[in-house]
Structure formats: C-alpha cells, structure tokens
Amino acid sequence: MRTAIAIDGPAGAGKSTVAKLVARRLGYLYLDTGAMYRAAGLKALRLGVPPGDASRVTGLIASTDVSIAFVDGTQHVLLDGEDVTALIRTPPVSVAASDISAIPAVRLRMVELQRKISSERDVVMDGRDIGTFVLPDASCKIYLSATIEERTRRRCRELEERGAEVVDADAVRRDIEYRDHNDSHRALAPLAKAADATLVDTTGLSVEDVVETILRRVRHCAS
Ligand code: DC
Numbered sequence: 001m002r003t004a005i006a007i008d009g010p011a012g013a014g015k016s017t018v019a020k021l022v023a024r025r026l027g028y029l030y031l032d033t034g035a036m037y038r039a040a041g042l043k044a045l046r047l048g049v050p051p052g053d054a055s056r057v058t059g060l061i062a063s064t065d066v067s068i069a070f071v072d073g074t075q076h077v078l079l080d081g082e083d084v085t086a087l088i089r090t091p092p093v094s095v096a097a098s099d100i101s102a103i104p105a106v107r108l109r110m111v112e113l114q115r116k117i118s119s120e121r122d123v124v125m126d127g128r129d130i131g132t133f134v135l136p137d138a139s140c141k142i143y144l145s146a147t148i149e150e151r152t153r154r155r156c157r158e159l160e161e162r163g164a165e166v167v168d169a170d171a172v173r174r175d176i177e178y179r180d181h182n183d184s185h186r187a188l189a190p191l192a193k194a195a196d197a198t199l200v201d202t203t204g205l206s207v208e209d210v211v212e213t214i215l216r217r218v219r220h221c222a223s
Contacts, residue, residue: 003028003122004137005218006130009144010183010191011094011176012151014202014210015126018144021211023124026218029070031117033127033134034097035077036110038088039066041096043079051099058105066110068117089162091175098179101128102186111189128183131194140221141197142214150203151176 005028007019016032023030040061044051049060069076069083076085087093100106107129114134118125127134131141146154152173159167183191193199198217202210 002118002120003139004118004135005124005214006135006138006141006194006197007124007126007144007214008128008130008132008142008191008193008197009126010128010151010180012155013144013146014154014207015144017207018202018210018214019124019126021207022214022218025211025215026122026124028122028124029073029117030075031068031114031123031125032075033110033114033125033130035075035085035088036066036068036113037097037101037106038093039077039079039084040064040106040110041098041100042084042088042093044100045092045096051096052102054103054105057100057103061103061106061109066113068113089158091159091172095175095178098182102182102188104188107188128191129189131197132192133189136194140218141194142217143193143197143199144210145199145201146203148173148176148180 005022007015009015020030041051043064044057044060047060049056051057065080067078069078076083077088111134114125117123118135125135131138152169155172155176156167156169200210200213
C-alpha cells in the first residue's frame with residue numbers, strides 16, 4: 001500500500017514550495033498536478049481554442065497527450081511529447097489552466113494519470129481536489145490558505161524571480177481572484193477543503209514553519 005500526502009489550497013497559498021520540501025524530507029515523489037492543467041491550457045492557447053469551450057476542448061483533449069517525466073526527481077510535463085515545463089508559468093497560461101480544468105473530460109484524463117502515479121510511488125501531491133476527489137483515502141490531508149494580499153505578494157515575487165520585467169500587482173490579484181472563484185465553483189471536483197483535512201493558514205509563517213507543521217501532522221496521521 002503506497003502512502004500519499006494530499007496538499008490542496010488556492011493559488012499562492014504556498015503549496016508547491018512546501019510540498020516539494022515535505023516530499024524531499026520524507027523521500028517521497030512530489031507531484032504538481034497543476035502543471036498538467038497548465039499544459040492542457042497551453043495547448044488550447046496555441047491552437048486558438050477558447051479554454052472554456054467545453055465541446056471544442058473535449059474534442060481537443062481526446063487527441064492530446066499530457067504526460068509526466070521525472071528527471072533526477074524533478075517533474076517535467078510533456079505536451080504531445082514536447083517538454084513544456086518552462087512555458088507554463090505565465091499569467092495567460094494560469095488563467096487558461098483554470099478555465100480548461102473546469103471541463104470534465106480534461107479533469108478525468110488528468111485524474112487518471114494522477115491516480116496511476118500515486119499507485120506506483122509514495123507521493124506528496126498538490127492541487128485543488130486531491131483530498132476530496134483524486135485521493136480520498138490519502139493518509140494525510142492538508143489544506144493551505146493565506147490572505148489574498150499575501151498570495152498576491154507571493155505570486156508577484158515568483159513572477160519577478162522568473163524574469164518578468166513588469167509585474168502589475170493589481171492584475172496579478174485579479175487573476176488570483178478570478179481563479180479562486182472559477183476553481184471553487186466548477187461542478188466537478190471544485191477546490192474545497194476535505195472534511196478530514198487539516199487547515200494551515202500560512203499568512204505570516206516562514207516556509208520552514210509551514211514545512212514543520214505539515215511534517216508534524218504527517219507523523220500524527222501515521223501514528
Ligand atoms: O496549482 P496551479 O496554480 O499550477 O494550477 C493551475 C490551475 O489548474 C488552477 O487554477 C486550477 C487547475 N487545477 C485543478 O483544477 N486541479 C488541480 N488538482 C490542480 C490545478
């Protein structure tokens with residue numbers, strides 16, 4: 001029986017940063033599920049298909065291959081065989097990922113891949129619906145949150161670190177609010193805290209504090 005730690009929460013709550021460190025400390029694989037929706041969103045943008053158009057996207061996804069490869073423990077996402085890892089962190093792709101992720105055919109494809117990976121390896125998986133839908137039997141579930149101001153600051157810092165020349169904080173905040181609403185109001189597997197997840201508000205906490213809080217919780221879940 002494989003062990004899975006589910007970490008869910010809205011954009012900018014700090015999921016990927018802490019999930020990566022938790023996975024390293026536990027010797028587990030880290031799986032960033034958002035990257036899969038981002039790859040699907042990128043494909044729609046490239047082909048000029050509106051990512052919210054259910055019938056066109058359902059056709060598109062049937063002929064799209066999204067897969068994950070791990071190189072020295074680091075996740076790479078492949079879109080029809082092309083490594084698009086470096087192309088999926090832009091604001092337009094974030095919004096397209098949120099729009100396309102509401103379409104059931106897309107979710108079901110990605111969830112199948114996520115469950116397959118977790119059946120083969122011990123994982124720390126982050127996303128929106130891991131504890132509620134993808135892995136309802138995960139051994140430990142965490143829901144990370146933070147205020148909108150803090151999440152906006154973190155996303156701006158991340159974009160700057162990735163080399164963005166101008167970062168418009170108001171636009172970043174609007175994108176996050178749009179995605180929060182979109183991700184938590186879709187019909188299938190919306191962003192939600194699982195009833196048995198532990199809520200961790202990361203506002204004002206250091207990364208190391210959050211990692212330690214989660215590791216304590218993981219030890220408690222295992223005992
Ligand atoms: O975690 P992220 O910001 O990379 O995710 C991008 C979008 O993908 C997010 O706005 C909603 C969608 N997503 C999802 O619907 N379910 C997941 N498990 C992960 C991401």
